[in-house]
Amino acid sequence: MGKTWATLGVDLHVEPAGSGVRKGLTEALREAVRSGRLAPGTRLPSSRSLAADLGIARNTVAESYADLVAEGWLTARQGSGTRVAERSVVPPAREAAPPRREPAGPAWDLVPGRPDLASFPRAAWLKAARRALTRAPHEALGYGDPRGRPELRTALAGYLSRARGVRADPERIVVCSGFSDGLTLLGTVLRRRGLRSVAVESYGLDVHWNLLHRSGLRTTPLPFDALGTDTRDLAGARAVLLTPAHQFPMGEPLHPDRRAAVVAWARRTGGLVLDDDYDGEFRYDRQPVGALQGLDPDHVVHLGTASKSLAPALRLGWLVLPPSLVDEVVSLKGEGGWSTGALDQLTLAEFITSGAYDRHVRSARLRYRRRRDALVAALATRAPDVHATGIAAGLHAVLRLPPGTEAAVVQAAAFQSLAVHGLSRHRHPDAVVPHPDALVVGYGTPPDHAWSGALDALCRALP
């Protein structure tokens, strides 16, 4: 326990332990000055007399005074002794804002965009972390290559080629801090190349559009029909952002003709296709459609992320770049000092090469597939007017609603304490396509124990 000395007209609470005395005295004096209990201009007793007062060594007091002079709390002038500095009183600290409390959230969460966080493979991840950090060379702990760790780029090149048909070369992969970082890098490079806008899909994520806007680019939505985004006429676009394997949120893969059309456009015009392959691993009815990048690695950037397959908190994503873009992206990442924590990169590399990633994806695929099946079955019996559209894939489904009912259903869901998105919030503000009423249901979001409750709440909210 500390001891409280009343001296200098103020109480100084100081630890009595030997080596702690000086530090304790310094802190106590600093706090007394800071709080205004020792007023500016106050002359402090000589170190000798305060030391006698406190029963401690004179040197201790002198050193403590010196510390506080160096920090600017006290001044020491020849002939005028040690005084509380004139400028050292801080205006009464404004009370910090009270911690922001989120309003109590809804009981059930079917908002799309997040995997089931409860199924993150913690033990396997820790095992990979231990192996990775144990083996890592010392230089891996330094500032490092802006492209990311070579171990991870090599592991990704093998995995993406095998699982997604991506033509990947570790030298053309740039690891980034999640998809957002990657899209920001690309947007900045495109803006520097003189682009003013990027073509996007009529339905998508406003956060992605906003990232491009932040880079100084406009986003212009493309038409959308039964074959998916219409890539036949890209007008003056020089770059286009697509979700070809599983349109977000509509849930269909891009029709082969449209895939071919966009690649042909890119070759003809030198345009660039950004292939957002956010959930390409999760297809339940058949092998996933290969990534668009495989069709033309010279004109397609593959953007991938661990946010859906593992967890957003890792903040790990990757770009597989056409050769012509590598230098610009890497130098931009380097000049920004933007780099991505290496320990998680090393861990993910080990996680992939050990086979743990495949095992996790398989088990997640099974979990989400069961949920999707349960959703479809529940709709059939409890809401026969509502149909899940889109392919059996991913972490979300679009439920088509009777015309004119979307807002009412979202409202009814809120009354059931269920968070879910209406399709309209994923519609680009400039889109001119028909606007069906629908819900976007993120069935991947809840933990297992909450899934059936969330599904039940959803059914109660449906017409």
Place this chain on the structure above:
Amino acid sequence: MGKTWATLGVDLHVEPAGSGVRKGLTEALREAVRSGRLAPGTRLPSSRSLAADLGIARNTVAESYADLVAEGWLTARQGSGTRVAERSVVPPAREAAPPRREPAGPAWDLVPGRPDLASFPRAAWLKAARRALTRAPHEALGYGDPRGRPELRTALAGYLSRARGVRADPERIVVCSGFSDGLTLLGTVLRRRGLRSVAVESYGLDVHWNLLHRSGLRTTPLPFDALGTDTRDLAGARAVLLTPAHQFPMGEPLHPDRRAAVVAWARRTGGLVLDDDYDGEFRYDRQPVGALQGLDPDHVVHLGTASKSLAPALRLGWLVLPPSLVDEVVSLKGEGGWSTGALDQLTLAEFITSGAYDRHVRSARLRYRRRRDALVAALATRAPDVHATGIAAGLHAVLRLPPGTEAAVVQAAAFQSLAVHGLSRHRHPDAVVPHPDALVVGYGTPPDHAWSGALDALCRALP
């Protein structure tokens, strides 16, 4: 082992295992199309006849064709069968650039700015990682608060207050991806507030100046004299970036009068001081000078980092912000999707609260202190004309050289296969202060086993 079928005029190498046949066939066909071995327009055999050829089920072939149609490699038209798509031949892939090989580095490295990576406490870090990930709530694995994990902000608030005299409140701390990310955030906010330039020190790091330039700000160097950076006349500046505890690279703490002057300026004008406390923990002769932020948390931003105390690869830094800046910085970080991996944040929080951080800093302090002492002793006997200046602190020392010798000494060091910086490379291009000849020696950089060799090479290079 796989089996190679010669069919369609090309060799298809396919795994024979049951569930792998379809995947193998798809990959083999895709590769054959991709490489041009199956030419555009080629009509493929019917699924029935290829299946008979290969001795596999017809459905397997049909599904494989369907996959490749969906991916755009093949086309299937009513009446014309399945053909290789016209647009699917990729121009012969440009050879990837050969892996960039760094030229063989120098044998000895005394470049400042990095701690001894070999002494990173791997075992203790892994232990903390295990405890942190085991305890973390599921929501910690999601996208998270742009300010960073509350566990880390709470741990930092306690640590910084105790060790650095920072007035910290978890609500005013923003965790960022290293110092660079923090400085970029602040630069962007200042630019949005209408600032056009930031005052900086005459000596510093060009990467920091460049980060500010990237945010659209100029940097204007302040005069520098025996008391440190002259903060008495900041002219029209509205913000200033300083290293008050240990000027980088000069190595002196900012004189108390100058500390007081800059705080007085900030209060008078509403200016902002950015307190870059990069190595504040490493003082060897006495208690470190408290962080400048303690003098006026309403006008000083404290910038800290784990890059010197632990390892740059963690990419963890933090801002302690005045209340008036919090909302702007947090919303900027949020809108950019800039967030920092949560697992290392949770681990650092556990590392701090368990006391492992203090233990590591103590042991690192001892290691670096010994190196500094060895450096000073070696200079005294082997290069008596050269003196280490600056306080006994940090990871680097400035060695004053006889006038006119700096370039020759850096050159001589290169001949000894020793990397070391001349002071001139840390001088702001617009600085108008005298320019002493000196070396900046990063004695923290080498691993223990290389330290004496590096020191020896340095002594050989000195006049």
